[in-house]
Amino acid sequence: MALLANDIRGEVIVPSMTWVATANVVLRTGGTPVFCEVDPASRNVTADLIADQISDKTEAVIIVHFAGMPCQMDEIVDLCQQKGLLLVEDSAETLGATWNGKQAGSFGVGCFSFFPTKNITTGEGGMFTCDDEILAQKARTLIGHGVSKTTFEREKVERPWIRAAKVAGHNYRMPNPLAALGYSQMVKLDAMNSRRQAIADVYNAALHGLSPHLKIPEVVSGATHVYQMYTLRVNSEIRDEFVRSLRASGIGASVHFDPPVHLQPCYLDLGMHEGMLPTTELLARELVTLPMYPGMSAEERDAVVSAVKGQIIKYNS
Numbered sequence: 001m002a003l004l005a006n007d008i009r010g011e012v013i014v015p016s017m018t019w020v021a022t023a024n025v026v027l028r029t030g031g032t033p034v035f036c037e038v039d040p041a042s043r044n045v046t047a048d049l050i051a052d053q054i055s056d057k058t059e060a061v062i063i064v065h066f067a068g069m070p071c072q073m074d075e076i077v078d079l080c081q082q083k084g085l086l087l088v089e090d091s092a093e094t095l096g097a098t099w100n101g102k103q104a105g106s107f108g109v110g111c112f113s114f115f116p117t118k119n120i121t122t123g124e125g126g127m128f129t130c131d132d133e134i135l136a137q138k139a140r141t142l143i144g145h146g147v148s149k150t151t152f153e154r155e156k157v158e159r160p161w162i163r164a165a166k167v168a169g170h171n172y173r174m175p176n177p178l179a180a181l182g183y184s185q186m187v188k189l190d191a192m193n194s195r196r197q198a199i200a201d202v203y204n205a206a207l208h209g210l211s212p213h214l215k216i217p218e219v220v221s222g223a224t225h226v227y228q229m230y231t232l233r234v235n236s237e238i239r240d241e242f243v244r245s246l247r248a249s250g251i252g253a254s255v256h257f258d259p260p261v262h263l264q265p266c267y268l269d270l271g272m273h274e275g276m277l278p279t280t281e282l283l284a285r286e287l288v289t290l291p292m293y294p295g296m297s298a299e300e301r302d303a304v305v306s307a308v309k310g311q312i313i314k315y316n317s
Helices: 021-028 047-051 073-083 133-143 177-187 188-207 236-248 279-288 298-315
Strands: 011-015 031-034 058-064 084-091 110-114 128-129 228-232 287-290
Touching: 011 021, 021 031, 021 058, 047 073, 047 110, 058 073, 073 084, 110 188, 128 236, 177 188, 188 228, 228 236, 236 279, 236 287, 236 298
Parallel strands: 011 031, 011 058, 058 084, 084 110
Antiparallel strands: 110 128, 228 287
């Protein structure tokens, strides 16, 4: 919606360390994705890494707040303002997270996902946020078949049965029952995120320094991490075997994101290739995602810790 409403058709800078949907929207709206690197410690883009990819064709930047930790937004906002670029925040993984006290998704145009794995869920769908009423109205029009007035608003005019489509829009409206489901969770969001943070604290304390083959996630000063995912870095030579062993022992470990977007088959067909983004590619071979959800019991949490310790110790000799 952000790209369509702003008529973005040029180059859009986007990280490859994300789910493929982030870059797909650029292609689907007529733009060209330009992939940038991420910082290996935070897994997030930085202003310097974005600046390396800016050209005279760049029209927008999509940043991704990875796994629950927001990017360092001050310099990114300044860069986009200086260059006249639209800033879109893929905040699918950071609902409730803050950078220097300000909510992720409120620095630019915010895009949130309510898929079942996120911090709240409506089954499918998401949320679009901005502080520009003109942009908000364009987005409302695009999601409702190009009709700018809601049914309630039309009832106030002389002929409420007239529905005028101003543009060729889409049917992207969230059904009211799903919106109600999401709203009921929003009031619990802080408590659910606090629970995620408490589980992460236990993981960090138990796994820090456990093995030279394993690194716990870092939190950048100024950021609040809401741990939509808890990701370890595990030596790439043992990562896949480590994940298989955890899964065989009943722990639902996974990997995010391998391959990164630029190495997905459909992007290889567009001329992307291995070696373009060495830091991203290394992270894709190293990251391991441990179970994380607010309803996790102490017994389940401790079982994860025990399994990780039991598996990683095999590689310490």
